[in-house]
Amino acid sequence: MTFEPRTMYEKIWDAHVVADMGGGESLLYIDRQLLYEVTSPQAFEGLRTAGRKVRRPDLNLAVADHNVPTTNRRGGLAAVEDEESRLQIATLERNAAEFAIPYIPLTSPRQGIVHVVGPELGLTFPGTTIVCGDSHTSTHGAFGALAFGIGTSEVEHVLTTQTLVQRRSKTMLVHVDGPLAAGVTAKDIILAIIGQIGTAGATGYVIEYAGDAIRELSMAGRMTICNMTIEAGARAGLIMPDEKTFAWLAETPFAPKGQELERATADWRMLASEAGARYDRTVTLDARRIEPMVTWGTSPEDVIPISGTVPDPAKEVDPERRARLQQKLDYMGLEGGSALAGLPIDVAFIGSCTNSRIEDLRAAAELARGRRIAAGVRALVVPGSGAVKAQGEAEGLDRIFMEAGFEWRDPGCSMCLGLNPDRLSPGQRCASTSNRNFEGRQGPGGRTHLMSPAMAAAAAIHGRLVNPGKLEA
Amino acid sequence: MTPFIRLEAIAAALPIANVDTDMLVPAKYLKTVSRSGLGRALLHGLRFDQQESEIPEFILNRDPWRASHILVTLENFGCGSSREHAPWALLDFGIRCVIAPSFADIFHANCLKNGILPVTLPRSEIDILLADSSHQNTACLIVDLVTQTILRVNGECISFKMDAASRDRLLNGLDDIDRSLGYKALIDEHEVAAMAAMPWRPFVSRARLDSLG
Numbered sequence: 001m002t003f004e005p006r007t008m009y010e011k012i013w014d015a016h017v018v019a020d021m022g023g024g025e026s027l028l029y030i031d032r033q034l035l036y037e038v039t040s041p042q043a044f045e046g047l048r049t050a051g052r053k054v055r056r057p058d059l060n061l062a063v064a065d066h067n068v069p070t071t072n073r074r075g076g077l078a079a080v081e082d083e084e085s086r087l088q089i090a091t092l093e094r095n096a097a098e099f100a101i102p103y104i105p106l107t108s109p110r111q112g113i114v115h116v117v118g119p120e121l122g123l124t125f126p127g128t129t130i131v132c133g134d135s136h137t138s139t140h141g142a143f144g145a146l147a148f149g150i151g152t153s154e155v156e157h158v159l160t161t162q163t164l165v166q167r168r169s170k171t172m173l174v175h176v177d178g179p180l181a182a183g184v185t186a187k188d189i190i191l192a193i194i195g196q197i198g199t200a201g202a203t204g205y206v207i208e209y210a211g212d213a214i215r216e217l218s219m220a221g222r223m224t225i226c227n228m229t230i231e232a233g234a235r236a237g238l239i240m241p242d243e244k245t246f247a248w249l250a251e252t253p254f255a256p257k258g259q260e261l262e263r264a265t266a267d268w269r270m271l272a273s274e275a276g277a278r279y280d281r282t283v284t285l286d287a288r289r290i291e292p293m294v295t296w297g298t299s300p301e302d303v304i305p306i307s308g309t310v311p312d313p314a315k316e317v318d319p320e321r322r323a324r325l326q327q328k329l330d331y332m333g334l335e336g337g338s339a340l341a342g343l344p345i346d347v348a349f350i351g352s353c354t355n356s357r358i359e360d361l362r363a364a365a366e367l368a369r370g371r372r373i374a375a376g377v378r379a380l381v382v383p384g385s386g387a388v389k390a391q392g393e394a395e396g397l398d399r400i401f402m403e404a405g406f407e408w409r410d411p412g413c414s415m416c417l418g419l420n421p422d423r424l425s426p427g428q429r430c431a432s433t434s435n436r437n438f439e440g441r442q443g444p445g446g447r448t449h450l451m452s453p454a455m456a457a458a459a460a461i462h463g464r465l466v467n468p469g470k471l472e473a
Numbered sequence: 474m475t476p477f478i479r480l481e482a483i484a485a486a487l488p489i490a491n492v493d494t495d496m497l498v499p500a501k502y503l504k505t506v507s508r509s510g511l512g513r514a515l516l517h518g519l520r521f522d523q524q525e526s527e528i529p530e531f532i533l534n535r536d537p538w539r540a541s542h543i544l545v546t547l548e549n550f551g552c553g554s555s556r557e558h559a560p561w562a563l564l565d566f567g568i569r570c571v572i573a574p575s576f577a578d579i580f581h582a583n584c585l586k587n588g589i590l591p592v593t594l595p596r597s598e599i600d601i602l603l604a605d606s607s608h609q610n611t612a613c614l615i616v617d618l619v620t621q622t623i624l625r626v627n628g629e630c631i632s633f634k635m636d637a638a639s640r641d642r643l644l645n646g647l648d649d650i651d652r653s654l655g656y657k658a659l660i661d662e663h664e665v666a667a668m669a670a671m672p673w674r675p676f677v678s679r680a681r682l683d684s685l686g
Binding site: 042203235 | 505553575586587657673679681
């Protein structure tokens with residue numbers, strides 16, 4: 001019997017197959033499920049209707065984030081003014097209590113965005129499987145965990161069986177070689193990758209990211225990369241765990257301690273893809289050529305360097321593509337062929353599961369220190385969790401931001417999606433560190449430009465889109 | 474789940490690529506705690522103006538397409554958010570079958586869980602069906618999952634492929650959870666083995682979570 005060298009994905013997959021169900025389907029064991037208020041109520045209702053139980057409450061964790069207002073958190077549920085939002089959060093609380101699922105209440109100092117809180121607590125481990133009814137579950141792949149978003153019916157399936165019916169994905173290796181240029185961040189790398197392969201470029205694949213540029217990133221940067229993997233259509237993103245990963249995990253409250261940690265770390269070292277392992281597709285990027293990136297359109301693949309110009313419909317020969325391009329430009333209020341640098345903005349949003357960790361806030365604060373935001377601009381800083389907020393305050397970032405005119409808010413998904421009071425008004429243009437620039441994503445009629453925290457902070461200060469590396473004092 | 478066997482119905486053309494689930498169901502409709510009643514939310518920004526009045530030119534606001542049960546559309550349909558509200562809204566509106574050159578991964582899985590048939594066809598055949606479903610006289614299609622064919626008004630047949638397991642589940646309206654619960658003994662076994670292999674895996678009790686402060 002010969003053993004083919006395996007990729008990290010294949011190792012994790014093999015270790016979690018409970019049964020071959022035939023027809024290419026496998027029953028896959030799920031080590032952790034994260035729950036929040038929007039995509040779980042119907043799953044719990046399904047359990048009640050069928051008279052089913054939660055198999056492993058201790059492998060689930062619930063926290064509200066999408067609907068949560070980012071002010072007056074201490075007021076708890078009573079301070080949620082929107083009646084439907086309050087009911088949805090109350091339903092999560094009630095379901096967690098009824099099914100004995102660990103729950104982080106609104107008033108807890110640990111509350112925050114589920115994909116920020118999970119890793120922070122030490123519930124995201126290499127070699128494990130993690131799911132959540134949210135597409136940005138891919139974030140957790142930064143630790144070498146196989147993590148992916150699922151629908152509500154699948155949430156119910158996991159609650160009941162702690163498994164999912166899955167087909168094995170194809171594998172894609174995305175190699176980002178060479179050092180990054182100064183001022184280029186993880187966000188720019190992932191936007192460049194999506195720009196290159198397209199928003200459906202990785203459909204059916206699990207991506208493994210490798211190369212010097214990925215290895216050099218902090219855990220926060222790696223989470224940014226894996227977070228937006230879903231924007232390329234992939235099932236999941238993975239990064240090989242290394243010393244940075246182990247050091248990060250050792251600091252978390254739920255991490256194993258002492259000998260148990262040594263044993264775990266030894267196991268995690270075994271996860272790396274083996275030499276000679278085959279990938280179905282390989283994509284290579286030269287990190288040295290990646291510039292600070294920004295989106296111009298209504299899909300994350302509509303992305304160019306900040307020094308670039310918006311595509312011109314007049315130069316598009318295919319009539320269908322020309323019409324679609326024109327629609328996007330009309331929605332965004334842009335002229336074909338125009339430069340993005342210099343474009344005036346109304347709002348800057350620094351936050352979301354993509355870019356709300358302490359490293360992101362430090363990068364933005366670096367730009368904001370001693371400066372003022374431009375007149376007429378509203379700028380929000382929304383830490384990803386209570387822990388990030390506390391850390392930011394301990395470092396004095398809150399003062400830097402507030403002195404510069406930024407709002408320093410309570411944790412939550414905030415303006416990433418129009419589900420809580422933080423929304424764009426029709427026609428408003430936003431420099432945003434979030435992950436989706438779909439029409440109406442940040443509020444009906446809102447115009448989103450995706451970018452790094454540094455570029456968003458620079459945009460707030462200048463009142464227009466600008467290369468953060470070229471910001472003058 | 475309602476089985477999907479054969480559907481004779483009006484098809485509506487939605488010739489837009491990368492229709493995302495935010496477009497299928499805007500965020501403000503996600504505050505519901507129920508699966509039903511999302512029909513009005515479906516493609517809300519395309520169907521209604523800011524005063525909540527119907528936009529008369531939009532295909533789903535015109536006869537006979539108000540009564541569409543089939544949608545013909547373009548690449549990467551259902552990309553973005555994992556919200557199952559998207560297939561729930563399609564169902565509540567009456568759509569039981571979506572035909573496209575490609576689908577986003579999570580949306581495709583969500584369709585299968587809700588008895589919606591996602592049919593994948595090459596772009597050349599999609600273009601034929603888009604033309605059919607744009608005209609009143611040709612908009613009626615017969616989608617047959619038993620024979621895996623789509624019958625056009627002119628009598629021509631287009632064949633499609635689907636994996637056997639998903640097809641069987643749709644044809645019989647089977648619930649995945651019941652099937653998976655049948656593997657309980659193997660799940661138990663796996664859990665014991667995983668506990669030994671990954672003793673460092675954290676379990677979370679409410680008490681331990683509370684003790685963190």
